[in-house]
Each structure stands twice: as C-alpha cells, then as structure tokens.
Amino acid sequence: MTTGREAPRKARPRAPGRGVPLALLAPALLGLAFLLVPLLALLLRAPWRDLPEQLTSPEVWEALRLSLLCATTATALSLVVGVPLAWLLARTDFPGRGLVRALVTLPLVLPPVVGGVALLLALGRNGVVGQWLDAWFGITLPFTTTGVVLAETFVAMPFLVISVEGTLRAADPRYEEAATTLGASRFTAFRRVTLPLIAPGIAAGAVLAWARALGEFGATITFAGNFPGRTQTMPLAVYLALQNDPAAAIALSLVLLAVSIAVLAGLRDRWMRTA
Amino acid sequence: MTRSPHRTRRTAGVGAVAAVLALSACSTSGSEPSPDSTGDGLTGTVTVFAAASLKESFTTLGERFEKEHPGTEVTFNFGGSDGLAAGIDSGAPADVFAAASAKTMKLVTDEGLTAGSPSTFVRNRLEIATVPGNPHAIDSLDDLTASGLKVVLCDETVPCGAAARTALTAGGVELEPVSYEQDVKSALTKVRLKEADAALVYRTDVRAAGDKVEGVEFPESAEAVNDYPIARLENAPNPSAAKAFVALVKSAEGQKVLGEAGFLKP
Numbered sequence: 308m309t310t311g312r313e314a315p316r317k318a319r320p321r322a323p324g325r326g327v328p329l330a331l332l333a334p335a336l337l338g339l340a341f342l343l344v345p346l347l348a349l350l351l352r353a354p355w356r357d358l359p360e361q362l363t364s365p366e367v368w369e370a371l372r373l374s375l376l377c378a379t380t381a382t383a384l385s386l387v388v389g390v391p392l393a394w395l396l397a398r399t400d401f402p403g404r405g406l407v408r409a410l411v412t413l414p415l416v417l418p419p420v421v422g423g424v425a426l427l428l429a430l431g432r433n434g435v436v437g438q439w440l441d442a443w444f445g446i447t448l449p450f451t452t453t454g455v456v457l458a459e460t461f462v463a464m465p466f467l468v469i470s471v472e473g474t475l476r477a478a479d480p481r482y483e484e485a486a487t488t489l490g491a492s493r494f495t496a497f498r499r500v501t502l503p504l505i506a507p508g509i510a511a512g513a514v515l516a517w518a519r520a521l522g523e524f525g526a527t528i529t530f531a532g533n534f535p536g537r538t539q540t541m542p543l544a545v546y547l548a549l550q551n552d553p554a555a556a557i558a559l560s561l562v563l564l565a566v567s568i569a570v571l572a573g574l575r576d577r578w579m580r581t582a
Numbered sequence: 583m584t585r586s587p588h589r590t591r592r593t594a595g596v597g598a599v600a601a602v603l604a605l606s607a608c609s610t611s612g613s614e615p616s617p618d619s620t621g622d623g624l625t626g627t628v629t630v631f632a633a634a635s636l637k638e639s640f641t642t643l644g645e646r647f648e649k650e651h652p653g654t655e656v657t658f659n660f661g662g663s664d665g666l667a668a669g670i671d672s673g674a675p676a677d678v679f680a681a682a683s684a685k686t687m688k689l690v691t692d693e694g695l696t697a698g699s700p701s702t703f704v705r706n707r708l709e710i711a712t713v714p715g716n717p718h719a720i721d722s723l724d725d726l727t728a729s730g731l732k733v734v735l736c737d738e739t740v741p742c743g744a745a746a747r748t749a750l751t752a753g754g755v756e757l758e759p760v761s762y763e764q765d766v767k768s769a770l771t772k773v774r775l776k777e778a779d780a781a782l783v784y785r786t787d788v789r790a791a792g793d794k795v796e797g798v799e800f801p802e803s804a805e806a807v808n809d810y811p812i813a814r815l816e817n818a819p820n821p822s823a824a825k826a827f828v829a830l831v832k833s834a835e836g837q838k839v840l841g842e843a844g845f846l847k848p
Contacts, residue, residue, distance in 0.1 A: 433776040449777045450732065450760035532761025532772070533737065547737050547764065 354554040361558035374541040378520035381459035385467045385516045393471035415465045423529025454531035459520035467512035474508025625653040628823040631666040633682035639843040677824035680812040687811040700813035704845035707807045709785045710798040711773045723753045734769045734778040737762040745806035746782040752805035789844035
C-alpha cells in the first residue's frame with residue numbers, strides 16, 4: 308500500500324554497516340532469511356532435469372492461462388467498483404462510514420475458505436442471491452470460470468480499496484475544490500483532477516490485488532471447485548500435484564514464482580518510480 | 583524426485599514424535615498408579631494411530647476400553663493414513679496402527695515395524711450421495727451421466743477419487759463431473775449445500791452426514807472397496823494393552839460400533 312510513496316526514499320544515501328545497531332541488524336537479517344530461505348529451498352530442490360518435461364504438459368499451460376486470465380479480470384472488476392468505493396470512503400461523510408470501512412477490510416483477515424463458503428451461501432445455486440439468478444436468468448456461478456473471477460475479486464478487492472483510500476486521504480482535496488469552484492461538476496473533478504493525482508496509488512493497489520488474486524486458493528476451490536481448463540488455477544494445480552507428485556508441484560510453483568516476480572518487477576519500474 | 587517427499591515425511595514424523603512424547607509424558611504419570619481391578623495386568627497408556635475416517639467409532643471404542651480396563655488410557659492420533667505411516671516409520675512411539683488402505687499399511691510393514699501381519703478389520707465402499715429426497719431419481723452410476731446433472735468427484739490424487747475412477751471404469755460409465763474436489767469431505771459439502779446434485783463418497787461419510795444427504799448404493803462399488811488393516815507395532819511401548827485394544831476392535835462389540843458408523847464387515 309505504501310510502495311508508491313516509498314520509492315523516492317530509496318534515493319537517500321545510506322551508510323551500510325557503520326551506524327546500524329546490532330540490536331536492529333540481527334533481527335532484520337533473521338527476518339530477511341526467514342522470507343528468503345523457503346524461496347531458495349524451492350530453487351534448490353527444483354527438479355531442474357525434469358523441468359522441461361514437467362512444464363511442456365498442456366495442463367500446466369492451461370492452468371497458467373486460466374490463472375492469468377482470472378487474476379487480470381478480477382483486478383479489472385476490482386478497479387471498476389473498488390476505486391469509486393475508495394472515493395466514497397475517503398471523500399464523503401455518511402453515518403456508519405467507519406463500520407462500512409471495517410466491513411470492506413474484513414475479507415483481508417477472513418480465512419479465504421470462509422470467504423468461499425460465504426460466496427456459496429450468497430451466490431450459490433441455492434444461495435440468498437444465487438437462487439434468483441438461477442430462477443430468473445438461468446445463471447449458476449459455482450463450478451464456472453466466472454465463479455473463479457468472483458472468488459478472486461472477493462479476496463483481492465479490499466487490497467485495492469485500502470490502497471486507493473489511503474492515497475486519496477493523503478492527496479490534497481483543495482485541488483478538487485478549486486476545480487469545482489471553477490465550474491467543474493464533482494464527477495468531472497474526480498475524473499480530470501483526482502484520478503490523475505492518485506494514479507500511482509491505484510497502480511500500487513491494482514498490483515497488490517492482482518498478486519493476491521493470482522495466488523488465491525481457498526475461496527476459489529471452495530466456491531468454484533476444481534476442473535482442469537475451467538476452474539483449475541495454478542495454486543489448485545500445485546496443491547493437488549503435491550498429493551502424489553511433489554516434483555510436479557515444485558515445477559508449477561516455480562512458474563508461479565517467476566510470473567509473480569516478472570510482473571511485480573515490470574510494473575514497479577513502469578509505474579511506481581514515477582510516484 | 584524421490585528425495586523431496588521423503589524429506590517432508592521426516593519433518594512430519596519429528597513433529598508427531600514430539601507431540602506423542604509430550605502426550606504420553608502427561609498421561610502415563612497420572613494413570614499408572616491406579617489399581618488394576620480386572621486383574622488382567624493392563625495399565626498405562628495405549629497410543630493408537632488411526633485413519634481420520636475412524637474418528638467417531640474409535641473414540642467410542644477407546645472410552646469402552648478405558649472402562650473395561652481401569653488404569654488404562656487410550657490416546658488417539660487421527661489423521662491421513664499416509665502421514666501417520668510416515669510418523670511411525672520415523673520412530674513415533676505408537677502401539678497400534680489402523681490405516682484406511684492396504685497401501686498405506688504397507689509403508690509400515692515394509693519397514694518391518696508391525697508385530698505380526700496386519701489384518702483387515704473393516705471395509706468401506708463408495709455410495710452415491712444425493713440431495714435429500716433424491717429429486718433426480720438417481721438409481722445407478724449411469725444415471726449420473728444425465729445432462730444438466732452436476733456431479734462432483736474426489737480428485738484422483740486422493741483415495742476416494744482413485745476408488746471413484748475404479749468404480750466408473752468397472753461400470754463402463756463415462757462421467758464428466760463439474761469438479762474434482764480435494765477431499766471426500768469437500769465433495770460431500772457440495773451436495774449438502776445443494777450446489778451439486780450428487781457426489782461419489784464413502785458410505786461412512788453418507789452415514790455421518792445424517793439426513794443432509796441421501797445415500798444410493800450401486801453394484802460397481804464392489805470393485806472399489808477399501809480394506810482397513812490394523813496391526814500392533816513392533817516397538818509398541820505398551821504391547822499387552824495394544825493387543826487388548828486390537829482384540830476389542832475385532833470383537834463382536836467393536837464390529838457393532840464400526841457397523842453403526844457404516845463400515846462393512848471384512
């Protein structure tokens with residue numbers, strides 16, 4: 308969430324070694340090792356020799372394609388409704404706003420499997436809303452690719468909302484006020500003044516949401532099930548491969564790791580440095 | 583390729599050892615001094631490693647065992663048979679192992695860790711679980727292929743999925759499910775929530791779900807029966823009590839409890 312604003316700080320000169328108290332350095336290095344060792348282990352134990360064979364199977368590419376498609380669609384969906392929601396939370400005052408804000412962040416702390424069950428109860432064939440979708444339009448969402456997108460949006464959108472809301476709160480509202488006093492409507496001010504102002508925050512939020520959607524497992528398998536080509540995303544494929552073919556699971560994990568690093572690195576250079 | 587699973591198992595084993603040691607340390611001290619009123623010399627803790635599907639019936643049998651042999655205490659470690667076998671292989675101090683398949687028991691017998699050969703004490707077979715009232719009138723495996731019917735299966739990487747595949751092949755039924763679920767309970771849940779019309783699950787799961795699902799038997803399930811073997815372990819800390827517990831499981835009384843849970847006689 309703060310990635311956008313941290314970028315300029317990097318330019319500040321630092322004195323490595325000298326002046327860093329051991330009481331801070333030791334736990335910092337321990338923390339770094341804790342985060343990096345599992346990733347290193349993945350690389351060390353990777354079945355490099357069998358990798359080409361593991362990665363050329365059509366199932367892997369099908370799962371990867373589905374993962375990228377669903378995570379991107381979920382991010383787009385989050386942008387369309389999440390940015391206005393963030394604006395509502397940051398720029399307007401209505402009774403119960405604090406409560407709404409807390410509810411929006413709930414999926415951040417909710418175990419994803421619980422989110423999946425909640426989605427089934429709401430949008431399932433027999434769910435509170437889902438039964439009408441089925442009766443009126445013949446639409447059922449569980450076990451479909453649309454279901455995957457919805458499950459991913461549910462867990463990923465809060466990241467975007469929180470990130471954009473934070474940026475909005477930090478942005479000076481006087482620019483918008485100036486625009487409205489000059490005759491622009493509130494929507495025009497939002498579109499022409501606010502949006503360009505908070506673009507880096509939106510980008511950071513979108514990247515976070517995309518990454519969260521790409522790695523989503525619990526809500527997806529609970530709400531959308533698992534069927535190759537339709538609802539089996541990479542994390543599901545990794546989990547099921549782990550049951551009887553750990554080498555395949557490691558190979559799949561490497562692909563996911565590579566994709567995540569590539570996208571995060573690419574976007575960081577492109578958008579976030581300009582923050 | 584074979585190294586990584588081995589590693590994982592070892593680690594799981596160490597955890598299991600630590601847990602079991604901690605458990606037995608607390609319980610033995612408390613139960614040992616109690617008088618042995620039945621005079622059969624049984625005392626102390628019996629540690630039973632058993633497949634998760636045995637949880638309800640074995641817990642009942644454990645309570646009966648403690649009542650019949652005052653001064654004993656039965657400690658259970660329920661879990662996936664694979665993980666339990668790995669724990670025993672890496673030295674977990676267990677007295678009895680009850681597995682959900684011959685394949686997982688073999689992991690232990692191959693290491694020479696069972697006392698004598700294991701024997702099958704119950705069997706479990708698949709049933710079709712449908713929503714209550716069976717509105718789609720599902721009577722056979724073939725009925726599951728009706729168009730528009732949403733059927734979920736277990737993924738073939740887990741035992742119930744492998745059994746389902748065997749049964750479907752035996753019946754020559756080509757079924758396209760809407761989902762391959764990660765375990766038998768998730769498959770059942772989809773039917774309980776009425777999101778799926780039917781699932782292939784174990785008979786005991788249908789029984790445990792009560793009136794939330796309806797079970798339909800089908801002849802092809804005979805081709806995919808899971809044998810549950812039980813064995814005393816070579817390094818059992820409490821061999822006489824282990825023997826008595828295995829005897830209780832195989833006795834008429836034990837078979838009655840297991841039968842009520844939906845297990846079949848061996």
